[in-house]
Amino acid sequence: MKKTLKNIFRFAAGAILPAIAAILCLSSCEDIQEDLEPCPSGLKLSFVYDYNMEFANAFPSQVDCLTLFVYDAEGNYVTTRTAGKEQTSDKDWRMTIDLPGGHYRLLAYGGMNCDDASFTFASDPAKTSFSNLEVFLHPSLITEPVGKYLHPLFYGRLDITVPEISTGYKEATVSMMRDxxxxxxxxxxxxxxxxxxxxxxxxxxxxxxxxNSLNEIISTExxxxxxxxxxxxxxxxxxxxxxxxxxxxxxxxxxxxxxxxxxxxxxxxxxxxxxxxxxxxxxxxxxxxxxxxxxxxxxxxxxxxxxxxxxxxxxxxxxxxxxxxxxxxxxxxxxxx
The missing domain is CATH 2.60.40.2090 (Immunoglobulin-like)
Structure with a gap:
């Protein structure tokens, strides 16, 4: 009988303690009665470029600047974040974005905000919806008889949901490819x-x-x-x-x-x-x-x-x-x- 009761208490403790820990964690940043700050809501993003024949992450060594656009579920522009080589070359670097709960579409471009970028946006991204965003090669780089070296361009996309009730930043990874x-x-x-x-x-x-925003070629000439x-x-x-x-x-x-x-x-x-x-x-x-x-x-x-x-x-x-x-x-x- 004692052994049975011990097993019951052990089972109950195993089920209850994690729940108590979660409640304490939640209350630590949301307990209004104690005037604590609300839990942060948003994303903590890592970026990976392993879509290569080595199947190894080369993001820190190859991507020297980064632009991230955030759109809502309807494709409306929300915000932009950028990073330079100091951040992208650090394999432990993460991009943190404060966002309320909801569904978002993320677009990432490597090489667009560098000083020697070869590609540009067809219109102001802050005034453009997700479906209408376009990237094109700067005409000055299409020259004859001498061509120009193209600064590497990278592309990534991620659809993600931020929880309505947050206990902290949601972590996610944006996978990139080279264009x-x-x-x-x-x-x-x-x-x-x-x-x-x-x-x-x-x-x-x-x-x-x-x-286009799906990284598909738009036929021109x-x-x-x-x-x-x-x-x-x-x-x-x-x-x-x-x-x-x-x-x-x-x-x-x-x-x-x-x-x-x-x-x-x-x-x-x-x-x-x-x-x-x-x-x-x-x-x-x-x-x-x-x-x-x-x-x-x-x-x-x-x-x-x-x-x-x-x-x-x-x-x-x-x-x-x-x-x-x-x-x-x-x-x-x-x-x-």
Whole structure:
């Protein structure tokens, strides 16, 4: 009998004590009779960028400024918060926002409020609803014949509810993705004959300069992206002792979509075509069988650094292409595309 009573008391204590602790915690910031401050209501947010091929959080090292917009359940603008590199580079940093109970839609952009931002808003975000917010590449960065490096752009979105009765800030994580790509193109002669970058014109054409609040591309018109840097490098020494000189060009391009008609074009200065390839098809060929179940769009979004090497014949047309990313290689013959 004593043992039974002891078990009953032990069970009762186990059920009651946590409830008492919760009540005490609640009363500690809401007991009006003791004139204590009300419990804080709102969000404590962390930001993560692990939507990459390393599947590792690179937010502190890659995102150097942050803009967060808060909208209510109907998509009406509520408030804005910003952070600089001092905050974003700290892996323990959290963004705290005071908000009353209710449902909210959060939009986060990395790289928009930096001094060298490449993208801007189509209208004043404080006067724009969630569904009407648009981001576009600044026209001054679409230049010919010399392109510009695009400051990395990151995007994140989260729908969340703040409790009507609060016991403190609600913690949540906003996951980010990158919307810019870095492409490095190498031209080499298969016979080791030197190649001069100044003899070639490099470009990528695509329709991807404008985004809506869901990070979808808004169709406008095709634009031509040109290299922001190009030059020559020594790849090795030929059997006759001469240096094998290759040409390279670096381009910076916004988000690639699997449905786009993006093309990579290389020609000689006189306009003679060297190659013209369906860029998205070529890039998707790289995807390893380890990621066979990964959709092509996810692959294009996770990867953002692309190195492509093209081998030219003695006649100056391309003989094949080697796409090299993170030590993986895919080779294609001219006749395959």
């Amino acid at each position: 810019t790509n870095d492409i490095r193109i190498l031209l080499a002669n298969e016979n080791g004959v030197p190649i001069d970058a100044s003899d070639f014109v490099f470009s990528i054409t695509d329709n991807n300069t404008r985004f 095709n634009v031509s992206y040109r290299p922001w840097a190009k030059g020559n490098s020594v790849m090795g020494v030929n059997p006759d002792g001469t240096e094998s000189l290759v040409a390279w060009a670096e381009l910076s391009v916004p988000r690639f979509m699997v449905s786009s008609d993006a093309r990579l074009n290389v020609s000689r200065q006189d306009g003679t075509p060297v190659l013209s390839l369906p860029l998205i098809d070529v890039l998707c060929l790289y995807k390893s069988q380890r990621y066979a179940n990964m959709a092509n769009q996810e692959f294009l979004d996770r990867e953002n650094t692309w190195n492509m090497t093209f081998f030219l014949t003695g006649q100056g047309v391309w003989a094949g292409v080697s796409i090299i990313i993170n030590d993986w290689v895919v080779r294609i013959n001219n006749s395959e595309l």
